[in-house]
Amino acid sequence: MTPGSSLLVCPTMCKQRARAAPEGKAKGCVVPGIVLLLLTYLAYLALGTGVFWMLEGPAAKDSSAKFQREKWELLRNYTCLDSSALDSLIRGIVQAYQSGDIVLGNTTSMGRWELMGSFFFSVSTITTIGYGNLSPHTMAARLFCIFFALVGIPLNLVVLNHLGHLMEQGVHRCARRLGGTWQDPAKARWLAGSGALLSGLLLFLLLPPLLFSHMEGWSYVEGFYFAFITLSTVGFGDYVIGMDPSRRYPLWYKNTVSLWILFGMAWLALIIKLILSLMETPGRSCSCYHHSCKGDFRPRGCRQGPDEEAEPHSPRPGCYPERPVETTQRPEPSTQVSCCGKDS
DSSP: OOTTGGGBOOHHHHHHHHHHHHHHHHHHHHHHHHHHHHHHHHHHHHHHHHHHHHHHHHHHHHHHHHHHHHHHHHHHHOTTSOHHHHHHHHHHHHHHHHTTBOOSTTOOBOOTTSHHHHHHHHHHHHTTOOOSSOOOOSHHHHHHHHHHHHHHHHHHHHHHHHHHHHHHHHHHHHHHHHHHHHSOHHHHHHHHHHHHHHHHIIIIIISHHHHHHHHHOOOHHHHHHHHHHHHTTOOOSSSOTTOOTTSOOOHHHHHHHHHHHHHHHHHHHHHHHHHHHHHHHHHHHSOSSHHHHHTOOOOOOSOBOTTSOBOSSOOOTTOOOSSOOOOOBOSSTTOBOBSSOOOO
16 A cells, blocks of 8 residues: 555545434434324324313213103103114114205205215215215215225315415415515515415305305304315314205305315415424424534535635535544645545
8 A cells, every 4th residue: 555545535435424424313313203293193182182072071971861861751751652663763864864865844855966966975075075974875886986086086186286386376476576566575475475375264264154154054153163174174074065954055056165175175285284384394493413403514625724614625515524624744745635536
């Protein structure tokens, strides 16, 4: 070996050493982060469990006790009724309701499987809302529903993605125009984003409950609850439009609600994406090693001078030392420590 060969470092070895330490530190920090995320997730579920149990538990017990009292009171007043026969009648009523039939008055069907009802069921299927108040009962319809949802759900996601992209482009276009007029891009972006948020709130969450209150007879809070549960694709099914047999619904009603669902889901997806980015930002802003916490981890030259400042030559890619590499002088003017290669 020549006197200066032991001081030369292969570029590949330099890259491996430079990247090994940050990656090793990052791997040691990933597991606690995942554990913390899972603990937070479980704690949030525990919070929801406790709150729903405290709020809904007593009401459910009271409702069940009331139903049992009314049932036994009916049996005492009408001794000709048999308990098992009454239970069978109740089960038949529940099944009839699930099938879209109703036995109140002279009305025997709400038309949920007619043309408009089938269209609304198709919308609730591919949007994954799934209210649960209606489901196919024939085996042919169930098999078709599987393949219909298998293709329709990805298609719906593509459509929502494009609609959300168009909405985002509209916001950016407004921001550019306002920024060119006011010469203040930051203020223009803030104003355009606030305008999009407020207009979406009005159009998709605040104004539709007024329509639902008029058409369904719900209160405003019930309509707002239905709007959010629908657009978020939770779809409990406790409130569904067009279910009151005593009301007449125009043909445009369900079609308009279907369009509202489509555009409203695209808008709410943007809002959820914004909330998701805000929740993930703290995890990205403070990484495992110190340089990325402050955002000052930049590529630097491999050769450092005595004052630990990089010399003015261009840094080569893939060379990111954790600490400055001191320059070792040799009697030969052409032999220096170099981790990116030997100078010519």
